[in-house]
Amino acid sequence: MFDRVSRPSRYLGGELGTVSKDLASVEVSFVLAFPDVYEVGMSHIGLPMLYHAVNSLDWAVAERVYAPWPDMAAELRKNGLPLTSLESQRSLAEFDLLGFTLQHELSYTNLLAMLELAGVPLRRDQRDEQAPLVVVGGPCATNPEPLADFVDCAVIGDGEEAVADLCRAVREAKRAGSSRAQLLQALADIDGVYVPSLFDVSYHDDGRIAELRPLRTDYTKVRRRVLADLAAVDYPVTPIVPFMNTVHNRVAVEIARGCTRGCRFCQAGYIGRPLRERSLEEIVDVIDRSLRHSGYDEVSLLSLSTGDYSCIGPLLKGLMDRYREERIAVSLPSLRVGSLTSDLMEEIKKVRKTGFTLAPEAGSERLRQLINKGISEEDLLIAADNAFSLGWRIIKLYFMIGLPTEQEADLDAIVDLAARVKRIGKGTPGGADVNVSVSTLVPKPQTPFQWQRQIGIDETLAKQDTLRQKLRSKKLRLKWHEAQLSFVEGVFARGDRRLAPVLERALALGCRFDSWREHFRFDLWQQAFADCGIDPEWYLRERATDEILPWDHIDCGVTRQYLLDEWQQALSGNATIDCRDGGCTGCGVCDFETVRMRYATDPGQKTALETLPSAVMASDSSEDEQPCKVRLWVSKLGRGRFVGHLEFMTVVHRAVRRAGLPIRYSGGFHPAPQISFPDALPTGVESEAEIIDFKLRHPVGVQDLMAALNAQLPAGFAVEKAESVPWKTPAPSLCIEETIYSIPLGDQAPADLAERIARFMAAEEVYATRLKKGREQLVEVRAGVVDLQWCDGILRLKMSKGSPTLLAGHLLDLAPEKTAVLGLRKTDVRLCAPLSDEPVIG
Template identity: 65%
Template sequence: MQTTDISPQITRPARYLGGELGSLRKDPATVELTVALAFPDVYEVGMSHLGLAILYHLLNARDGIAAERVYAPWPDMATELRTTNRPLTTLESGRPLATCDIVGFTLQYELSYSNVLAMLDLAGIPRRRETRSAEMPLILVGGPCAFNPEPLADFIDAAVIGDAEEALVEVAQAVLAAKQAGESRERLLERLAAIEGVYVPSFFAVDYQADGRIAAIRPLREGYVKVRRRFLADLDGAPYPTRPIVPFMNTVHDRVAVEIARGCTRGCRFCQAGYIYRPVRERSPGRIVSIIEDSLAHSGYEEVSLLSLSTGDFTCIEPLLKELMTRHADDKVAISFPSLRVGSLTEGLMEEIKKVRKTGFTLAPEAGSERLRQSINKGITEADLLDTTRSAFALGWRIIKLYFMMGLPTETDADLDAIVDLAGQVKRTGKGTPGGADVNVAVSTFVPKAHTPFQWEAQLGIDETLRRQQRLRDGLRQKKLRLKWHDARLSFMEGVFARGDRRLGAVLEQAVDRGCGFDGWHEHFRFDAWEEAFAACAIEPTWYLRERMEDEILPWEHIDCGIPKSFFAAERRRSRGGDPTPDCRGGKCHGCGICDFETLRMRLIDDVHMPPRPPAREQFTPDQEGRYRLRLRLAKDGRARMISHLEFMNVVQRAVRRAGLPLRFSQGFHPAPRISFPDALPTGVASDAEIIDLELYRPVEAEEAVLALDAQLPEGLRILAGALVDWRTPAPATSIAASVYHVRLPSQPPADLDDRLAAFLAAEHVPALRDKGDGRRVEVDLRPGVVELKRRQGELILTLAKGSPTLLAGHLLGLEIDQARRLDIRKTDVRLVEGAAGAGSEEKFHCEPL
């Protein structure tokens, strides 16, 4: 998408810019197949998803294939696209989705399904498979929700079930071969059905009984009876991207993310991921260290997240963590674990984690009582939890988050009260912690998922969910603890679609037609519209929350996750008796049927061999006396003018890290880089005069530093000048007395513009309304911040000590603020207070003292 296509009213325009460092745009002349990797949620959520990043780089590594990204536009941008009749396009090349060969959606969450249909609508791609022509893209889905893709079955051509690294490449090759051979869509689908792990919904028919249950799932192709999940046998040998795309804006997970293991053997009976990602496959510590080293060098991130379903279970976690801290602690790079299992945490691990800064500390007991934890096979005791939290508080953590579920099978009010009691005990383990200790309690509602021992269980309805939430709220309030809960209506909808069938496709269409979208976002979720959609289709949604019979045909019966239904049924019976199933990592095999013990097997790696450490370089320490200031003048143009001030700061900070400049940091628990920025430039305004100061702990050659840093800046940002100045020189925000802006006049400026300028300068006060960005406007006085106004050769020249050039230009030209934001405005210079330029730097920076 071009920056000129983005309305000034659009929030967070950086979502739609593309061109981020690390993004790849191939020459169209070399591309035979285009794959749009689509994430049905907003950019900052999608950019945090590791799976899509892996597939992006894997496909782009292939000659002739271009993988490009597209995310669900926020409602204001979606409205803009509809109003202007423009299609949804990819970020890399602005290619309309309808002209791609494949559009592949990742399904991470059931409440994103409405966005899938909305994105098809915005792309001009017919929703239903049978109404699309052969020229339309192949619509593909994958991800955990693809293990029951039936609610979307009428809208998709195929689904990749399981690990996609190899399967998606094979799908792309099949589509390319069919395209080159001029084959029909039906023949292409036959090619795809021959690929292991690829499900083609049109090759199955579903019959229903009078009571609504499924009577049969009939295969329509001989030999195509079940679709077995695709497995990646060796994680360590799989390609992994080390040049991550670095967004302009902050994303949900703004860090280097490395998958250290895939799969889990704990066997928690509610956990779909624990079953559909078996067996455990670890990546070697040496490979992990190399990936992190390269990723940090190419990104400039200051945090690394070690990803797996249970990171603490990783075989070599302690030596790995110690090695990472040895290599990166001096560079102020923190290590975080998104998933910590009680019992796998040791004081040694926690000591390493806190060396740079204490990242989040979340523990998931799941249930409050020992009985219920035994039933779900959680495998931790109250004593385990209290020992862990006691250690965390003693090591300096002040807040611990506890995550529970309510509505688990056989749960009673006594189990709910046990959550309250356990949370209170955890808080008491922090008694005496300097600064105080606190506990945050988060409780979600249990949603039965396909391919788990609890896939047959009933789910709580809305009223009962609200009752239990209130009981927890009341109990925790008495102990002065806070509760964060999941909206009962959202859990209800998730449960309906998690175990839904093809009949829900009609409901989904009705809901999207009624304006539903971004259903996982409270501010956009419209339960009333969903109720209308169910009513219009004569479907009672609570029917999908009922308990299923074990001999009942389930909607996902023809999807083989690798574990037989009989194993899940046996685990369900064990749960009712409170019988544990031990972790097979170090004990007896569960007999779940996943492993063939040859190619497909558990792969645990205990080899702690590490790659050579890079040559040691001088590091900043707080007691160093050296203080040097490097002053830079930057240009901000093109797409970069559409990034906000905070985003601009992030881009520069990460570029400085990548350039390896000897930057000083603040002290304390959260060390921050010492970089001084000017006052915020309005979004959409270009600049040739952004003055930035870097505080260094040793001197550098200014020219070398400028070249190193300029090479790390994304398109639209460039360094115009650089010079070392006295470290006591005032920071830009305090040393800039005024900024000069050039505003290109519209083709027909007001006839009395000269009179307006004179009247403005003669006035003592000039009131105007300023938009606060939240729908409110406040009155401000424009006159005090204006130093000088000129009109020259089709331009206004504004010299401002403070204030918005956009607001001032709009006022002078008689424009509404929306129109003013479309003006071509450029900051061309700054004027500094006397002595603020730094000795000898005035000429380099074209800055004249005011």
């Protein structure tokens, strides 16, 4: 099946860093599900923490699953196969717990699609005693009501300790022989766990909620779970290293959780309180160990506002100094304008990319005050000036439209501010440019704007058109978030249980991957709403401050009164101080004993940075360098054959880093490891002879090199042979004269195969048909064939060039999807005569 889908490495499993346990020896099994494609889910920082937390329990196992791309989902349905986990290829329906991370509302149809593919009934009241418990967590769990009829429980808040408690409850229930209903009652006793079936909802005739009625007198609200001290749980330091390039290919380290800024539109800033920083010592230890275990060449320091980390200056400088020789970049994706000091920007520029992002959110000072952004126009212009002067060429500006009390003058302010930023860069060597991006405000639960009206599609389009025209007159480009996507997101962000039929209907109509522009079908969503008799615009309306909101029984720590006060402060245009340095604002989260703000300690940070364990790889700046070249024969078998060529190159590069080999690097601004690969092998074809050349700074024994690399290569890949070769030996792609392939046909070979081979070899030209980008092309295949042999049930192809799959398909009269399952294998290569060794230069 892997041969019939795009990017098969999404589904292979077996990546370095995965945990495999004997399922028969564990008491509780938990599959962690991310309702988006693999390369997006693998870039999420939270799932590895949960994976580590569960797998740290001797008696429990955590495995992973991601939303299959539409072609794979179609294959599963066509063949009647269930969706399975990556680690054990076990059906999701066979696990005890099935937990979904919800990062945004447009993933809800993917969640239902994954349940459907797994054979798990969508509705919780339709599941029997053997069905897995369906759990959700993440930001959207702060209003789980649109999914309340589909999920058994939700984890509200931090999950590292909560998932372990869930596993313990399931273990105890299994040992006691408890029913599903009894288990749900036990889950409700866990801090931060919400069980929707233990609440009833009734409505007024006008659609508003009349009552959120708890069915247990001691279970009237669910308080958010807070990990009071981040150091209380182990941070994972053996990252799962994917075969393919994901959205973020790097070691990601959360340096702090929570934010004190109080931007009134920001849900993460409210539901993540209080601020908790990791110690400097823990961060540098996690980075060093993660680099050694992964082979990545980039580290990303993550938090809601990385620049606000109390030791960010010493940390960044120390890491830059430490890893510069190892060519490891350090990035800070989330920097707030007010935290951009000149020293910080000096460090950032050392690993700068082409763009630099600033997020003023609003164009006018009035609206920035209203949303409590806390930055002035002067701050922004100074940051832009510094960025341009330090060498950045493009600045990206992010704004929101649809903010409370927004007027046309506020849109004009976006245009004026963007134009001023562009003028600052005028005359900068190399040129400078500004890109403007706008998104529509989606008021989120648990924020002061949860009562705010969301603008509709027509109003959004009109504002976007106004900005587009005015920015064009200033020679500025506008990018925008589609109005229809924001519309659907807004409906479910503040929706209630009555939206469950809409989700089911949208799923039945074919809605999947709704956050992907090419897959989003607004016409199908409109049909789903209409078929269910739901007016979606009703959910975008302004809410009365005395109205019962669908999530009022979910307590995220910040009191309703505080949010209401902040809403009134916003309408009055008043700012609220940052509690980091302005005193407590009384939001209600902290108890000032266990739950409180925690800062990284400053003393001793230089020592911590300077005494890190040995680097991932040694510096190549030594004057006693003795360059040499080594040639490897690497096999690519089993599931490894579905790893594409570029992905195979990535596997090798990361294994080299982990093995600590003294690889040479090219010169220039972006040095690259001097590793040469052969021409691409068709995906799905096995190989016993992938020839790879390494240039090393000094000699390494070939047996030692083989052992070091084989210890770091994932299953399916192995170094079979290694030898030293002359320095000027041509790269593998240039010195391979012939390649030999074999196909074990057995008794499945055509009866006239020998005659076909004879005709083929006698012909001067032979043309085969292939599909490229949906179009048929004729390709001449005879010229690249040196010999064909049919003996003992095996077809052997000896080729100087060309595609073995295309040739095999032509000879056997098979379609491409049939050719891919023949068991084609590259067995050997014939190389050109070796060069005599010469003195090494450079």
